[in-house]
Amino acid sequence: xxxxxxxxxxxxxxxxxFVCLNCSGLHRxxxxxxxxxxxxxxxxxxxxxxxxxxxxxxxxxxxYEKCVPVFYYRPxxxxxxxxxxxxxxxxxxxxxxxxxxxxxxxxxxxEMFEATLWKKGKDNKQFLKRIFQLSPKDFTLKYFIKExxxxxxxxxxxxxxxxxxxxxxxxxxxxxxxxxxxGEHTRNLFVYHExxxxxxxxxxxxxxxxxxxxRRKHPTLRTSELLPKxxxxxxxxxxxxxxxxxxxxxxxxxxxxxxxxxxKLLYYKTPLxxxxxxxxxxxxxxxxxxxxxxxxxxxxxSRWNCGITLHTPGRQFVFMCEQEQEQREWLEAFTxxxxxxxxxxxxxxxxNMKRGR
Numbered sequence: 001x002x003x004x005x006x007x008x009x010x011x012x013x014x015x016x017x018f019v020c021l022n023c024s025g026l027h028r029x030x031x032x033x034x035x036x037x038x039x040x041x042x043x044x045x046x047x048x049x050x051x052x053x054x055x056x057x058x059x060x061x062x063x064y065e066k067c068v069p070v071f072y073y074r075p076x077x078x079x080x081x082x083x084x085x086x087x088x089x090x091x092x093x094x095x096x097x098x099x100x101x102x103x104x105x106x107x108x109x110x111e112m113f114e115a116t117l118w119k120k121g122k123d124n125k126q127f128l129k130r131i132f133q134l135s136p137k138d139f140t141l142k143y144f145i146k147e148x149x150x151x152x153x154x155x156x157x158x159x160x161x162x163x164x165x166x167x168x169x170x171x172x173x174x175x176x177x178x179x180x181x182x183g184e185h186t187r188n189l190f191v192y193h194e195x196x197x198x199x200x201x202x203x204x205x206x207x208x209x210x211x212x213x214x215r216r217k218h219p220t221l222r223t224s225e226l227l228p229k230x231x232x233x234x235x236x237x238x239x240x241x242x243x244x245x246x247x248x249x250x251x252x253x254x255x256x257x258x259x260x261x262x263x264k265l266l267y268y269k270t271p272l273x274x275x276x277x278x279x280x281x282x283x284x285x286x287x288x289x290x291x292x293x294x295x296x297x298x299x300x301x302s303r304w305n306c307g308i309t310l311h312t313p314g315r316q317f318v319f320m321c322e323q324e325q326e327q328r329e330w331l332e333a334f335t336x337x338x339x340x341x342x343x344x345x346x347x348x349x350x351x352n353m354k355r356g357r
Contacts, residue, residue: 013037013048015092016055026085033092064091067099069108070223071211071230072204080165082174086200109136109212113205115198119143120170120190122274127192134205139213141178141206143189156180158213163206163231166190169271174199178206185275186266207231228261235260236333241302241320242267251302251320258282258333263346265310280310280317281353282337283346288313291334293327310334 010024011017012034019027019036027034037044068074075083090096096104107113113134118127130153131144141161142152160181167175170190176199178189193199210230218226236258241251254267254277263283266276283289294307304320306327321327342350 009039010036011039011052013044013052015060016052017057017060018052023084023088026081026088029085030089030093063098064095065097067105068097069105069204069208070227071108071207073207073231080167080173082167082196082200083165086196089197107201108205108208111135111137113202115193115202117191117193117199117202120272125272130191132191132202134202134209136209136212139209141209158210161206161210163203164233165203176203182275186264186279188272188274190272203231232259232261234258235336236330237271238326238330239322240308240326240330241304243301243318245315247316247318249301251304256319258330258337260337260340262349263337263340263342264349279353280312281350282310282334283312283350284340284342285338287342289338291331291338293331294318308334 008018008020010019010021010027012019012027014033014035015027018039024036027036037048073083075087090104094104095101113136115132116129117132119130120127131147131149133142133144133152134140135142139158141156141158143154144152156178157180162179164177164179165175166177167173169175169177170192172192174192174194174196176191178191179186181187191199193202207230211226214221214226214229234257236256238256239253240256241253243249243251254269255271255273257266257268258264259266263281265280265282267278267280268276288311290311292309292311294309302320304322306321306324308319308321308327308330310317310319319330321330
């Protein structure tokens with residue numbers, strides 16, 4: 001597998017590939033296609049050993065990954081189970097990428113991709129069914145409250161749309177977070193589908209539409225430059241405590257999301273909030289942005305003791321982490337953003353945020 005990081009202990013003796021422990025469990029679900037054996041503990045007949053020598057991962061990849069669309073997300077070791085499972089099923093069960101069946105490939109970029117998803121309410125925790133329609137033709141994602149609805153509840157442009165799997169946050173194995181700009185704010189939609197194939201297909205259809213949009217918007221950029229922009233994981237997420245602009249206000253626990261590409265730190269009351277409470281633009285070191293560990297380790301106004309100060313041209317932001325490990329991770333994440341040079345688009349975003357205050 002592409003997310004194989006260590007020497008494998010398992011192999012599929014019917015497909016001729018070596019797999020890691022996690023993927024061996026997923027392969028066991030393909031009972032009619034993949035038969036898993038332990039490299040060290042199981043008995044290997046001579047014929048199976050010869051078969052593994054003839055095939056191997058490189059030869060199998062040439063067959064089962066022959067026609068993977070450039071936009072299709074290839075899961076990595078850190079990714080959630082549903083992405084890995086559907087990647088394995090797409091390759092070996094449905095044989096989507098062998099070139100035998102182009103129907104699957106066309107589905108990702110068809111005129112309309114429609115799916116009925118469970119969506120969390122904006123102001124409550126209840127999930128209700130909503131009809132989502134993805135249109136590559138006009139680069140939009142729409143959703144409707146009812147099947148008979150003629151007017152969509154929202155029309156989302158591909159311009160700023162992002163989609164990432166968040167199973168732990170949404171408390172569902174197939175949980176997907178869709179985010180986009182709504183005026184001056186970032187709007188979050190939390191959705192899932194009971195079938196893993198449906199939600200992963202929607203995710204890759206979104207990636208196909210985003211890729212087409214980016215190619216039209218940036219015709220001079222190479223594919224390798226566009227791919228990281230299609231969908232983006234946040235650099236760091238988690239709880240910290242923050243105080244107000246005078247640093248005399250009580251510390252309040254907030255959920256923070258740091259995005260490297262947008263150079264934004266968003267904060268929410270809870271992880272499943274639809275709209276952020278506030279946002280902080282993070283520029284580069286050359287523009288007077290910096291981060292440091294602070295000495296507020298015994299602050300009476302905070303329950304936590306591991307402090308961080310984010311220095312910006314207009315204000316110093318003070319955050320408190322519960323543990324030193326989290327403090328180090330946040331410091332590293334902030335430093336990574338600040339060390340990255342600003343682009344013309346970053347300057348425009350910084351100016352827009354300042355005007356919106």
